[in-house]
Each structure stands twice: as C-alpha cells, then as structure tokens.
Amino acid sequence: MRIGLLGTGPWAGMAHAPALHEHAELEFVGVWGRRTEAAKELADRYGTRAYDEVDALFADVDAVAVALPPAVQAELAVRAARAGCHLLLDKPLATTVGQGRAVVDAASEAGVASVVFFTSRFLPETEAWIAEQAGVGGWFTAHAQWLGALFGGAGDSPFAHSPWRREKGALWDVGPHALSVLLPVLGDARRVAAAAPGPGDTVQLVLDHLDGASSTLTLSLSAPSAAAGAAVELRGEAGVSVLPESAEGAVAALVRAADALLSAARTGRPHPCDAAFGLRVTEILVEAQTLLDGAAG
Known part of the structure; x- marks a missing residue:
C-alpha cells in the first residue's frame, strides 16, 4: 500500500513517520504539511518526497496517515476519502459532530477503509x-x-x-x-x-x-x-x-494500526476503531463539553 503523511509536527516526527518508514507492507511515498520547509525536512529524514500540494499527494497514494489538529484533520480526511484514499487518522477524529459525520459519510460513500489511532487500543x-x-x-x-x-x-x-x-x-x-x-x-x-x-x-x-x-x-x-x-x-x-x-511505545502501536488499516482495506470488514467509532467518541465529548460550558455559564 502506497501511503502519504499529512502533518509535520512533533507527533508526525516522533511516531507517524518512523512507523510508516519501517512498516514492511507500506511504501512511504511522501509528506505534506502546512509548513513547506518542515515537510521537506521530515521527508528528507526518511528518504521520501515533500509535496507542495496536498491533492497531488492524494493522487499518488492509496492511503494517508494524518498527524494534524482535529479540525484540520477532519477537513482533509473528507478530501482524501473522496480522492479514494484509505484513512489512518488520529484521535480525536474531530471536535464537532458535523465534522466527524462528514468524515464517516465521505469514507462510506467512497468505499475506503478507516482506522482512528487510539494509542492504547493498539497495544x-x-x-x-x-x-x-x-x-x-x-x-x-x-x-x-x-x-x-x-x-x-x-x-x-x-x-x-x-x-x-x-x-x-x-x-x-x-x-x-x-x-x-x-x-x-x-x-x-x-x-x-x-x-x-x-x-x-x-x-x-x-x-x-x-x-x-x-x-x-x-x-x-x-x-x-x-x-x-x-x-x-x-x-x-x-x-x-x-x-x-505496556512496555511498548507509540511507534509499535502505530505499526499495528497500519496493520489494521491494511486488513480493513483488503477484507472490507471495518475495524472496531474506525471513523464511525471515532464519531461516537466525538459525540460523547461534545455532550460532556456542553455540560461543562453550562456549568461555567
């Protein structure tokens, strides 16, 4: 599976990039980030390509891994799904129910697999x-x-x-x-x-x-x-x-999350931590946030 990375921050550098690089069944095609220089630096570190345009990366891969703030993730995940890319997402899926549902709907309509990386679930x-x-x-x-x-x-x-x-x-x-x-x-x-x-x-x-x-x-x-x-x-x-x-860290857990995405893409069977589960978690968090905001008011 050809996969690209969206994001260049600490989490992308510490966990996503090394996991994608070392996975035996993934071809780490390239990196896109909102900061061009950071994307080039991370891509150079792992011998891959930095992309200036995110849609160009979507066109070159079968899947994307996302290491971006949740609101940015949700918007780009919808675009990636519509481009036919399987989705390896981070938690939380989104910070609004509408954003999260848009990701679920886009993945369903495009027939692409999704896995949300809740670190503990992949230990x-x-x-x-x-x-x-x-x-x-x-x-x-x-x-x-x-x-x-x-x-x-x-x-x-x-x-x-x-x-x-x-x-x-x-x-x-x-x-x-x-x-x-x-x-x-x-x-x-x-x-x-x-x-x-x-x-x-x-x-x-x-x-x-x-x-x-x-x-x-x-x-x-x-x-x-x-x-x-x-x-x-x-x-x-x-x-x-x-x-x-657990004695294992985030990189090993992300490798297993990538295994889960590969399996879901090949079999068509959704993983328990797919985008629909990520949406349910977002719904619960929004409900809790509403209660907290009401108490503060």
Whole structure:
C-alpha cells in the first residue's frame, strides 16, 4: 500500500513517520504539511518526497496517515476519502459532530477503509485485556484516570505549546484514550450524567452505560509530573480487574494500526476503531463539553 503523511509536527516526527518508514507492507511515498520547509525536512529524514500540494499527494497514494489538529484533520480526511484514499487518522477524529459525520459519510460513500489511532487500543496488552473483560461481563462500575503533566510539569514537552491542546484541554486530548478502553468493555454510553471541572484543565465525568454499569473518568494535562499516568479499574461480579501496563511505545502501536488499516482495506470488514467509532467518541465529548460550558455559564 502506497501511503502519504499529512502533518509535520512533533507527533508526525516522533511516531507517524518512523512507523510508516519501517512498516514492511507500506511504501512511504511522501509528506505534506502546512509548513513547506518542515515537510521537506521530515521527508528528507526518511528518504521520501515533500509535496507542495496536498491533492497531488492524494493522487499518488492509496492511503494517508494524518498527524494534524482535529479540525484540520477532519477537513482533509473528507478530501482524501473522496480522492479514494484509505484513512489512518488520529484521535480525536474531530471536535464537532458535523465534522466527524462528514468524515464517516465521505469514507462510506467512497468505499475506503478507516482506522482512528487510539494509542492504547493498539497495544497488545490492552487489546487482550479489553477482549477478556468484555467477555467476562457483569461489570458494576469502572474508574479511569488519564493524567498528563503537559501543563503541570517541567514544560519541556514538545506538545506543551500545541494550540489545539491549549484550547481544548484534557477532555479532548486524553479523554478519547479513556473512552476507547471503557466503551468496548462496558458498552456504549447512554449519557454523560455529570461533568465537572477541576484544577487547571482537569475534568471529571460520570457516564451511564447501556450494559447497566457506570463509570467515572478523571482527565487532566495539568497534573504534577509525579502524579502523571493512566489507570483503569473495573469492579463487578468477577471481582476487580486493572488495566495492565505496556512496555511498548507509540511507534509499535502505530505499526499495528497500519496493520489494521491494511486488513480493513483488503477484507472490507471495518475495524472496531474506525471513523464511525471515532464519531461516537466525538459525540460523547461534545455532550460532556456542553455540560461543562453550562456549568461555567
């Protein structure tokens, strides 16, 4: 599969480009970015081509991987799908329901495959744990904590000055990770029962799930460095189960996400983390944001 990369920021350089370069079944055709010099620098690093025009890249590839802010991603994903490109997207899919639905509709109409890269979902330990706990069932409640120190630590992260993260905060940056783990185990969320702000950009949510369980989520990019980390705990008829840690990083996870896209493109069977799932996550985040905005007003 011939694939191109949209984006030249830290995430594109740290994760996407190396994953596309090392994947045995992908031909890394080129890079497009909103900053021409950055696209050339990244392309040169991996021995590929920098594109000045995004439509020219679409014409030369079978698929695109996107490492751009969600609002920009959604617009370009629609254009890529209409050009016949399969989609390897990042979370969140979009920041409005309309944008997300446009991506889903464009992919469906064009008959292209889509995979949204929720990092945890493509770690083998997490994948196995989700499958096991979903099979167990009988869960009563769950708690997920996704705490980053992006705004509360030393400030040396390359993502600390990301404009969209500064604007949207933890709800939109790490909230998708927590939801991507909880929903396949507890079932879809019937509603966001409560949403409350905490220190910095911290958000606490309560969800009611269709399978009868409730969950609470604590999300932050403002935690002290010593408090940062992710944890998920389930409690139910089978006792207590805790999400295992993984030793693997984002590049290995992205390689598996590319495997998933290849499989979906070849078989026509959608992956559980396709654009439709990404849209559902966006719908839940919008519902939570509406509650938070109402409380602030």
